[in-house]
Each structure stands twice: as C-alpha cells, then as structure tokens.
Amino acid sequence: MHATPMISIEGQMNEAERTLLIEAILGSAVKPKVVLEVGTWLGGGSTLHILRALEKNGEGHLWGIEVNHSIYERMLKNIHAAAPEASRRFTPLFGFSQDIIPQWLMQQGPDIKVDFVFLDGGNNPGEQITEFHLLDPFIPVGGQLMAHDARMRKGKWLVPYLSLLDNWEVCLHETSIEGIFHARKISPKPSPASLKAASAKLLWMRLHPVEIAAAVLPAPVCGFILGLLPRTMAQRFSDGRK
Numbered sequence: 001m002h003a004t005p006m007i008s009i010e011g012q013m014n015e016a017e018r019t020l021l022i023e024a025i026l027g028s029a030v031k032p033k034v035v036l037e038v039g040t041w042l043g044g045g046s047t048l049h050i051l052r053a054l055e056k057n058g059e060g061h062l063w064g065i066e067v068n069h070s071i072y073e074r075m076l077k078n079i080h081a082a083a084p085e086a087s088r089r090f091t092p093l094f095g096f097s098q099d100i101i102p103q104w105l106m107q108q109g110p111d112i113k114v115d116f117v118f119l120d121g122g123n124n125p126g127e128q129i130t131e132f133h134l135l136d137p138f139i140p141v142g143g144q145l146m147a148h149d150a151r152m153r154k155g156k157w158l159v160p161y162l163s164l165l166d167n168w169e170v171c172l173h174e175t176s177i178e179g180i181f182h183a184r185k186i187s188p189k190p191s192p193a194s195l196k197a198a199s200a201k202l203l204w205m206r207l208h209p210v211e212i213a214a215a216v217l218p219a220p221v222c223g224f225i226l227g228l229l230p231r232t233m234a235q236r237f238s239d240g241r242k
C-alpha cells in the first residue's frame with residue numbers, strides 16, 4: 001500500500017488557526033458527525049484541515065458551501081488531489097449560503113443535528129448572522145461554531161451578538177490580525193434577558209450610519225466614497241480592521 005503524498009494546496013488561515021480548528025474537532029467530547037462549512041475558497045485552509053481531522057477521528061462528514069463557480073471547480077480538484085481518502089467524507093455545495101443552508105437542512109430531515117459549524121464566507125457582517133440564525137436551532141448542546149475573520153468586518157456582528165447569548169461559551173482567539181472565534185453551546189436556549197440584550201445590540205449595530213449607507217447605496221457609490229477617504233479609515237469601514 002502506498003501512503004498518499006502530502007500535496008499542498010492554497011488555503012487561508014495561519015498555522016495557529018488551523019491548529020485551533022483541528023483541536024476543536026479532535027478534542028470534542030462527542031466526535032462531530034455533521035459538519036457544515038461556509039466559504040471553502042480553494043480548499044487548502046479550513047476544508048482540508050477539517051477533513052483531515054474528521055479522518056483522524058474516523059467519523060464525521062463535511063458539507064462545504066462555496067459561491068464562486070471557478071473557485072468551486074478548483075476546490076473540487078484540489079480536495080481530491082490533496083485528500084483522496086478524506087474526500088469521501090466531503091460533499092461540496094455550490095451557491096449562496098443563505099439559499100443553500102435552508103435547502104440542505106430540508107434534505108437532511110427534521111432530526112438533523114449540526115455538530116460543528118465553520119463560518120468563513122462573505123465580507124458582509126449580516127451574512128454570518130443569517131447563517132447563525134438558520135443553523136442555531138439544529139446545533140445541539142455541546143455543538144461548536146467557529147468563525148474566521150472574527151476581528152474583521154465579517155465577524156463584526158456575530159462576535160458581540162453571540163457573546164451576549166448566555167447559552168454559548170465563547171472565546172475570541174487573537175492569533176492573527178483576522179482573529180478566529182470559537183463558541184460552544186452550553187444550553188438549548190438563551191435566557192430571555194440575554195436574548196433581549198443580544199437582540200438590542202444587534203439592532204444597534206445594524207443601525208450604525210456606515211451600515212445603513214452600505215445597505216442602501218449601490219456598491220460603486222460605496223467604492224467611490226471609500227476612495228475619497230484616507231486609506232486607513234477606508235480600510236476600517238470596508239473590512240473592519242482594528
């Protein structure tokens with residue numbers, strides 16, 4: 001029998017972040033059976049490392065959502081080349097997370113439990129909130145959620161929102177400029193007071209003038225305005241860099 005050569009494929013996240021992701025899967029009290037990822041990109045970052053961790057656990061399946069068609073095609077080839085054994089644990093899903101997640105949940109049936117979620121899709125903070133709200137009812141106690149770019153625009157709403165929900169234990173790892181967020185569900189529902197506080201915080205963040213402008217103005221107009229601002233300020237608004 002020949003060992004599969006370690007093929008390196010393009011992926012994001014630094015070594016420390018990849019290690020945190022792998023350890024979360026390997027160290028889980030109950031081995032994750034159902035794993036859902038948003039934003040595979042070329043496959044060499046989160047996707048490959050989740051698959052290798054599942055393979056090591058000897059259990060679990062990953063569904064990975066990607067919206068960019070050419071990236072999706074390249075990711076498929078990459079995963080089959082770099083992780084031929086683990087690729088049997090992988091089902092790619094092409095499309096927008098907001099469309100794919102409801103369809104996927106319906107296909108899995110009402111008893112589906114999503115043990116592990118990794119969110120790393122679009123740069124709009126509302127997307128992670130939508131993804132969370134779609135998936136949360138199906139995440140069991142003990143289930144985990146990780147999100148990349150937690151210190152950037154992408155995670156600007158999810159991190160404070162989830163941190164206020166008292167049925168999640170959370171940790172923001174600052175192992176990179178981007179940051180990785182790790183949350184574990186500790187009880188089925190938040191208390192009414194914590195849900196109220198989290199919802200009020202989310203509403204407050206949504207009503208920020210920059211967010212309202214981003215929601216109502218066409219993208220070229222936003223780009224034009226950002227172009228007029230000093231570079232550091234434009235970067236702060238566009239990707240939330242602190």
Ligand SMILES: C[S@@+](CC[C@H](N)C(=O)[O-])C[C@H]1O[C@@H](n2cnc3c(N)ncnc32)[C@H](O)[C@@H]1O
Binds near residue numbers: 043044047097121
């Ligand atoms: C930052 S990259 C992901 C990096 C990847 N997780 C890694 O570790 O290498 C974000 C990816 O999410 C995809 N994407 C953006 N918005 C999405 C959405 N709503 N649904 C699915 N994929 C999305 C982009 O096309 C891009 O490939």
